[in-house]
Amino acid sequence: MGAGKSTLGPVLAERLGRPSVSTDAVVEERAGATVPEIFELRGEAEFRAREEEAALDVLARSQLAVIELGGGALGSSRTRDALAERAFTVHLETSPEEAWERVARTDRPLVRDADAFRSLYEQRRPLYEAADASATDLDGVLLAAAGIRFGSHRAVEAEALVADACVAELHAVPATHTVPRGEAAKTVAEAELLWRALRLDRTSRIAAVGGGSTTDVAGFVAATYLRGIDWIAVPSTLVGQVDAAIGGKVGIDLPEGKNLVGAFHWPVATVIDTALLETLPDEERRNGLAEVVKTGLLLGEPVWERDTTAQVRSCAAFKAAICLRDPRELGDRTQLNLGHTFAHALEAASGYAVPHGRAVALGLVAALRLSGLEDGVRVVEDVLAPTPVAVDRDAAWAALQRDKKARDGEIRLVLLEALGRPRVTSEIEPERVRAALDAVIA
Numbered sequence: 001m002g003a004g005k006s007t008l009g010p011v012l013a014e015r016l017g018r019p020s021v022s023t024d025a026v027v028e029e030r031a032g033a034t035v036p037e038i039f040e041l042r043g044e045a046e047f048r049a050r051e052e053e054a055a056l057d058v059l060a061r062s063q064l065a066v067i068e069l070g071g072g073a074l075g076s077s078r079t080r081d082a083l084a085e086r087a088f089t090v091h092l093e094t095s096p097e098e099a100w101e102r103v104a105r106t107d108r109p110l111v112r113d114a115d116a117f118r119s120l121y122e123q124r125r126p127l128y129e130a131a132d133a134s135a136t137d138l139d140g141v142l143l144a145a146a147g148i149r150f151g152s153h154r155a156v157e158a159e160a161l162v163a164d165a166c167v168a169e170l171h172a173v174p175a176t177h178t179v180p181r182g183e184a185a186k187t188v189a190e191a192e193l194l195w196r197a198l199r200l201d202r203t204s205r206i207a208a209v210g211g212g213s214t215t216d217v218a219g220f221v222a223a224t225y226l227r228g229i230d231w232i233a234v235p236s237t238l239v240g241q242v243d244a245a246i247g248g249k250v251g252i253d254l255p256e257g258k259n260l261v262g263a264f265h266w267p268v269a270t271v272i273d274t275a276l277l278e279t280l281p282d283e284e285r286r287n288g289l290a291e292v293v294k295t296g297l298l299l300g301e302p303v304w305e306r307d308t309t310a311q312v313r314s315c316a317a318f319k320a321a322i323c324l325r326d327p328r329e330l331g332d333r334t335q336l337n338l339g340h341t342f343a344h345a346l347e348a349a350s351g352y353a354v355p356h357g358r359a360v361a362l363g364l365v366a367a368l369r370l371s372g373l374e375d376g377v378r379v380v381e382d383v384l385a386p387t388p389v390a391v392d393r394d395a396a397w398a399a400l401q402r403d404k405k406a407r408d409g410e411i412r413l414v415l416l417e418a419l420g421r422p423r424v425t426s427e428i429e430p431e432r433v434r435a436a437l438d439a440v441i442a
């Protein structure tokens with residue numbers, strides 16, 4: 001009570017693209033009376049019976065939803081059983097003092113005096129501790145729902161520990177298996193080495209410590225070994241912590257192209273240890289910062305102005321929400337490609353010599369110009385300062401067109417209507433798209 005459920009519930013539901021359901025509202029609707037009225041006229045026992053009925057009905061529905069449930073509802077063992085079976089539960093944490101501040105002047109039943117309120121809180125506390133996770137704010141709930149937590153990489157336990165060779169050395173990771181640093185890990189040959197070296201049963205877990213390249217290949221091996229075993233991602237780059245280790249896309253490259261073989265296989269946990277970033281080279285940091293800026297533009301918040309841990313937290317929560325909303329990339333997840341259609345074209349035309357972060361930064365500039373958002377262009381220029389790349393214009397345009405061939409001859413772009421308001425469109429004339437691309441080529 002007073003933790004902020006009713007404020008947070010609908011916002012969370014919107015972020016996850018699910019309906020928001022309040023059990024209190026269901027009770028009130030069925031009774032034709034407000035909760036305080038039910039308490040007053042019929043007593044708490046009657047309210048609890050109705051609350052249990054509402055909770056069980058709501059939990060029995062097949063549609064995914066965000067459900068607000070008051071702490072008192074956990075007094076019912078039937079409700080607790082249904083929650084354990086049907087729901088991912090997050091305890092929205094608050095101190096009794098803070099909660100009292102919020103509810104003291106309301107007409108809520110059970111709000112009599114501060115002492116009684118505190119003792120009720122203490123009495124219920126053990127029930128709250130049974131929740132799957134606890135959080136204090138919106139991002140905290142999103143992170144928990146996606147299995148993302150902040151902590152030391154040393155606390156991660158798994159039967160096999162696959163690490164980027166360079167990271168293993170720098171951070172004394174007790175790896176059972178290493179993969180070559182960077183993109184070289186994402187080959188069929190490296191996957192085969194892992195498949196053949198692993199001695200695991202289906203209850204074992206693989207943990208992967210490294211950047212996106214390591215988590216991509218290790219996650220892919222986990223997706224395929226013994227038809228799929230659990231894995232834990234421990235991203236060691238900024239790109240990994242804000243993007244690659246979140247959302248369950250795993251895969252390897254073929255000589256024919258990047259990420260051509262892969263799967264959707266969510267890690268059972270993603271453990272983010274920002275201390276790992278201390279050894280990250282500048283160029284890798286810039287690659288990550290480009291994704292941070294992209295996320296801030298999509299979110300409509302100046303995430304790039306925050307300190308690193310706060311950047312990672314907001315960006316990871318943002319990506320988690322979109323991926324929970326669209327786990328198989330059938331819709332909303334497309335927005336994460338903001339700037340990337342141009343970036344891929346520049347990278348391909350350079351034979352992948354342009355760093356990904358610089359290509360993304362230029363891609364963002366192109367997409368924001370087409371969106372008519374000069375404010376956004378300035379942010380990218382201030383924070384990422386990308387300089388145009390010297391690649392062959394026709395080659396870059398041809399690469400961008402190849403993307404288009406795969407999609408019924410249309411060039412689909414993610415643009416922004418305003419900061420924080422992405423839209424996917426195929427209505428921009430090819431000449432304008434080409435002009436935007438040309439403008440970021442030296």
Ligand SMILES: NC(=O)c1ccc[n+]([C@@H]2O[C@H](COP(=O)([O-])OP(=O)(O)OC[C@H]3O[C@@H](n4cnc5c(N)ncnc54)[C@H](O)[C@@H]3O)[C@@H](O)[C@H]2O)c1
Pocket residue numbers: 164166167170181182183186210211212213214216236237238239240243244245246247248249250251258259276277278279280281284287
């Ligand atoms: N699965 C996804 O959703 C997703 C999303 C984005 C990117 N990716 C993939 O991620 C890959 C790129 O990953 P990345 O940018 O994280 O880099 P990376 O894994 O390729 O590593 C880049 C370099 O950084 C080094 N490194 C990593 N952690 C370090 C640390 N803590 N200190 C010092 N050096 C460190 C590595 O040894 C390597 O040399 C690409 O293959 C891309 O396709 C996947």
